[in-house]
Amino acid sequence: MDFNDAPLDPTSVANLSEQSLRLDLVDTTDRERFAAWSNVVGRGFYGARLEEKELDFVLNSSSYRRATGVWDAETSDLDPVATLSAWTTPMSVPGGTVPTWAISAVTVAPTHRRRGIARNLLQNELRTASACGVPVAALTASEATIYGRYGFAPSARVAKLTIDTRRARWSGPVAPGRVRFIELSELDTVGRELYERSRLRTPGEIALDDETWTDIVGREFGKDDKAKDVRAVLYTDAAGTPQGFATYRVKDSENDEPLTATVLYLAAATDEAYAGLWRFILELDLVRRVVADLRSTDEPVLWQVSDVRGVKVEPYDHLWLRIIDPVAALESRTYSRAGRFVLDVADALEFAEGRWLLKVNDAGAATVTRVTGDAPEDAAHVALTEVDLALVYLGGASVTSLHRAARVTEHTDGAAALLDATLHSPVAPRLSLWF
Numbered sequence: 405m406d407f408n409d410a411p412l413d414p415t416s417v418a419n420l421s422e423q424s425l426r427l428d429l430v431d432t433t434d435r436e437r438f439a440a441w442s443n444v445v446g447r448g449f450y451g452a453r454l455e456e457k458e459l460d461f462v463l464n465s466s467s468y469r470r471a472t473g474v475w476d477a478e479t480s481d482l483d484p485v486a487t488l489s490a491w492t493t494p495m496s497v498p499g500g501t502v503p504t505w506a507i508s509a510v511t512v513a514p515t516h517r518r519r520g521i522a523r524n525l526l527q528n529e530l531r532t533a534s535a536c537g538v539p540v541a542a543l544t545a546s547e548a549t550i551y552g553r554y555g556f557a558p559s560a561r562v563a564k565l566t567i568d569t570r571r572a573r574w575s576g577p578v579a580p581g582r583v584r585f586i587e588l589s590e591l592d593t594v595g596r597e598l599y600e601r602s603r604l605r606t607p608g609e610i611a612l613d614d615e616t617w618t619d620i621v622g623r624e625f626g627k628d629d630k631a632k633d634v635r636a637v638l639y640t641d642a643a644g645t646p647q648g649f650a651t652y653r654v655k656d657s658e659n660d661e662p663l664t665a666t667v668l669y670l671a672a673a674t675d676e677a678y679a680g681l682w683r684f685i686l687e688l689d690l691v692r693r694v695v696a697d698l699r700s701t702d703e704p705v706l707w708q709v710s711d712v713r714g715v716k717v718e719p720y721d722h723l724w725l726r727i728i729d730p731v732a733a734l735e736s737r738t739y740s741r742a743g744r745f746v747l748d749v750a751d752a753l754e755f756a757e758g759r760w761l762l763k764v765n766d767a768g769a770a771t772v773t774r775v776t777g778d779a780p781e782d783a784a785h786v787a788l789t790e791v792d793l794a795l796v797y798l799g800g801a802s803v804t805s806l807h808r809a810a811r812v813t814e815h816t817d818g819a820a821a822l823l824d825a826t827l828h829s830p831v832a833p834r835l836s837l838w839f
């Protein structure tokens with residue numbers, strides 16, 4: 405079933421109608437209704453009203469998403485009191501991708517808050533995703549306290565890097581390719597292809613769409629004038645093939661602040677391109693500080709500068725995942741070591757509830773089956789919640805650490821460490837965008 409055709413979840417519809425609220429989908433081809441819905445999203449995040457051109461961009465770029473709203477007949481037939489949008493995307497995982505239900509634009513009007521509207525919206529999405537056979541849901545969160553109650557966990561953290569370029573001088577390899585300036589209009593094609601190639605090297609990244617691409621090139625709501633000061637460079641290898649790009653802004657110094665280059669995005673399909681682009685950024689003349697947000701918590705550039713104390717690393721939670729179907733989710737990724745595990749998963753919303761046998765072969769491929777009786781004795785056995793399962797799914801959190809934190813229970817000695825070795829991702833998970 406296509407995600408846009410899926411019916412609403414009857415339980416959520418019924419729960420909301422008890423409060424005389426109507427849960428419904430917006431026809432995104434109906435300009436008036438979709439515009440009203442989009443403006444309510446903007447208001448929910450305390451943004452300004454959208455101008456016509458901004459609206460055109462929003463309507464064009466996100467009309468393919470599934471737009472859900474809640475209406476209160478007492479207030480307006482047009483403007484919803486709550487919004488949520490969703491679409492499916494292949495999220496990268498170790499060794500492949502997993503179909504993922506991406507959730508965005510979650511707002512509830514301040515006039516209708518704390519009446520269970522967000523709860524019903526979220527549960528509607530999870531049940532709909534489940535009915536569509538999508539095994540994982542994903543979102544980025546404005547606050548870290550909202551989504552745990554629905555089984556989401558911060559599965560991939562990111563870091564903001566602030567680099568003092570006088571201390572942290574480039575000490576990495578000199579890449580053999582070439583860095584050249586490129587206009588943003590030209591980057592629109594080659595950059596999107598490079599994004600796709602580079603994101604598949606890192607678990608936790610989602611596919612691009614027109615809306616997410618604008619963040620990479622600094623065009624708010626698709627407006628070119630917002631990106632006037634954004635510069636882009638392309639890295640081509642010795643054979644002349646594009647292998648990476650970076651977009652950045654250099655801001656005038658204010659209040660004695662050093663001249664700062666802010667990296668909007670740096671995509672590298674090869675390690676060589678990564679080195680070439682980072683070296684270019686760190687060696688920009690006059691610039692004394694480089695700020696790069698949404699970077700990995702395990703960035704190679706930390707090991708490519710002369711003074712590691714010249715780089716301030718501020719990590720924070722970013723990609724929140726919810727495991728809806730543990731069989732499909734766990735079978736979608738590959739693993740670092742063979743092993744046999746029993747996972748007893750407790751899930752208040754039932755999706756991942758049960759005893760699961762995870763068998764990983766020598767090639768790192770997994771099969772997962774439900775166990776109805778006793779756990780097989782030859783398997784390493786742990787008990788955990790759906791939140792902890794999501795936390796460790798991409799290898800972003802350690803089972804050992806969760807065991808020491810008394811969140812994961814070991815039913816066989818040493819099971820946590822064995823599971824860690826199997827779940828380990830050589831590349832730390834990261835999501836390089838907001839959505």
Ligand SMILES: CC(C)(COP(=O)(O)OP(=O)(O)OC[C@H]1O[C@@H](n2cnc3c(N)ncnc32)[C@H](O)[C@@H]1OP(=O)(O)O)[C@@H](O)C(=O)NCCC(=O)NCCS
Binds near residue numbers: 516
């Ligand atoms: C966050 C928001 C969507 C919550 O909507 P809501 O309809 O008031 O939430 P609900 O009434 O369904 O609350 C469900 C639970 O979440 C809790 N909750 C809601 N908002 C919360 C918040 N910001 N922080 C912590 N807990 C929150 C409620 O207390 C309730 O807890 P319970 O499970 O113990 O009963 C809403 O406040 C909002 O639109 N905020 C501004 C936009 C925003 O931040 N959106 C999130 C984007 S990622």
